[in-house]
Amino acid sequence: MPAPRIVVLPGSNRTGSFNRRLEALVVRELRAKGADVVDVDLRDYAMPLYDGDLEAEHGVPEPARRLHALFRTAAGVFIVTPEYNASIPPLTKNTIDWISRVREDGGIPAAFGGPVFALAAASPGGLGGYRGLMALRQSLELGLGASVLPSMVSVARAMEAFDAAGDLLSPAHVQSLERTVAALLAAAEARMPRVPPA
Numbered sequence: 001m002p003a004p005r006i007v008v009l010p011g012s013n014r015t016g017s018f019n020r021r022l023e024a025l026v027v028r029e030l031r032a033k034g035a036d037v038v039d040v041d042l043r044d045y046a047m048p049l050y051d052g053d054l055e056a057e058h059g060v061p062e063p064a065r066r067l068h069a070l071f072r073t074a075a076g077v078f079i080v081t082p083e084y085n086a087s088i089p090p091l092t093k094n095t096i097d098w099i100s101r102v103r104e105d106g107g108i109p110a111a112f113g114g115p116v117f118a119l120a121a122a123s124p125g126g127l128g129g130y131r132g133l134m135a136l137r138q139s140l141e142l143g144l145g146a147s148v149l150p151s152m153v154s155v156a157r158a159m160e161a162f163d164a165a166g167d168l169l170s171p172a173h174v175q176s177l178e179r180t181v182a183a184l185l186a187a188a189e190a191r192m193p194r195v196p197p198a
Contacts, residue, residue, distance in 0.1 A: 011081025083132025
């Protein structure tokens with residue numbers, strides 16, 4: 001059976017971002033487990049803020065269509081995002097909003113109904129981005145009909161959480177990441193079509 005394709009989507013473009021460090025570990029762990037990883041850099045998918053008038057005049061931006069196509073080919077999507085004001089940061093929200101505008105047959109976008117989603121965050125605060133992850137879960141599950149894994153990776157006090165090489169220092173954080181990656185791969189593989197033996 002082919003390796004499951006997993007799209008890893010960072011919710012931050014900031015240089016030195018704790019979430020970009022965490023995303024790099026997600027990518028490394030997925031590849032170590034044999035996944036076909038698509039490591040997205042949202043700087044390659046620049047889009048304006050969602051605007052209904054802009055959409056009506058110009059349609060969905062081409063970068064959103066490309067991301068939609070990536071999601072459609074994926075068995076899983078791993079979103080690693082910061083938390084802003086106890087909710088979803090603008091870059092993550094805007095990206096999801098634009099992808100959701102690529103409709104097929106007028107219904108829920110297949111980009112969200114097909115793959116299994118996993119979520120992670122790193123935050124300087126004591127809750128590790130948990131409030132933002134819950135807001136993102138609500139948007140994905142209730143708004144877009146996505147299947148999101150129950151477990152999430154939440155790295156608190158991120159300024160103390162990584163060593164000089166970018167690895168997580170806490171065994172609990174390492175185990176959480178490994179457990180969530182394993183759960184995503186198991187769920188993704190279960191959704192892949194089975195090829196009957198020759």
